[in-house]
Amino acid sequence: MELETKRFYKFLAPRPTVIVTTVDREKNVNAAPFSFVMPVSIEPPLLAVALGHKGDTLRNIRDTGEFVVNVPPEKILNELWVCSKSHPRGENELKAAGLMAVDSEKVLAPYIRECIAWFECLMENEQELGDHVLVVGRVVHAMVRNDIVRKDGNMDLKKAKILMHIGGSKFAVAEKEITVKVEK
Numbered sequence: 315m316e317l318e319t320k321r322f323y324k325f326l327a328p329r330p331t332v333i334v335t336t337v338d339r340e341k342n343v344n345a346a347p348f349s350f351v352m353p354v355s356i357e358p359p360l361l362a363v364a365l366g367h368k369g370d371t372l373r374n375i376r377d378t379g380e381f382v383v384n385v386p387p388e389k390i391l392n393e394l395w396v397c398s399k400s401h402p403r404g405e406n407e408l409k410a411a412g413l414m415a416v417d418s419e420k421v422l423a424p425y426i427r428e429c430i431a432w433f434e435c436l437m438e439n440e441q442e443l444g445d446h447v448l449v450v451g452r453v454v455h456a457m458v459r460n461d462i463v464r465k466d467g468n469m470d471l472k473k474a475k476i477l478m479h480i481g482g483s484k485f486a487v488a489e490k491e492i493t494v495k496v497e498k
């Protein structure tokens with residue numbers, strides 16, 4: 315079947331989903347989930363998130379130049395969903411969701427204790443693209459929960475149980491790993 319072109323992203327799915335934490339000028343904490351997210355450079359370490367024009371996340375990043383990308387596990391799906399609702403400006407979504415904010419190393423925005431990986435970022439660049447704004451962040455500090463790192467340096471999917479966004483309220487959990495046969 316043909317697909318309405320604007321629905322393409324529904325089939326570039328499921329997408330890894332993150333919760334971006336920021337603070338406003340008064341240090342009020344904001345948290346919201348995003349799945350239009352991708353690595354863009356390894357050295358220097360850069361990632362990009364496409365943010366809606368009107369959101370608090372974009373405004374806070376523009377005001378402070380900082381944000382944290384938190385990788386949530388399946389366990390906190392309901393809490394992630396609470397963070398996705400529009401809350402009055404300045405209201406702390408982490409408190410509303412019952413998630414714990416912990417001080418970051420290099421940025422003012424806190425990270426979320428219940429997540430499994432955390433990337434503290436400084437805004438490197440932004441570009442308005444269509445109905446989103448692509449924000450590029452430089453990862454200045456990165457952490458990961460010990461038990462989800464395998465000996466080969468990759469993520470242990472069975473332990474991490476990361477959330478992937480299909481669309482709307484539908485998610486997948488990435489758990490099945492397969493290995494391609496490599497000729498020697």
Ligand SMILES: Cc1cc2nc3c(=O)[nH]c(=O)nc-3n(C[C@H](O)[C@H](O)[C@H](O)COP(=O)(O)O)c2cc1C
Nearest residue numbers: 346347348349350364365366369370371398399479
């Ligand atoms: C799983 C999930 C993924 C989302 N991904 C994006 C995204 O990539 N970009 C975006 O602008 N909004 C995305 N949203 C919607 C935002 O989370 C939502 O608009 C939120 O209220 C924005 O919060 P803010 O105003 O605090 O920035 C997503 C929502 C969910 C539930």
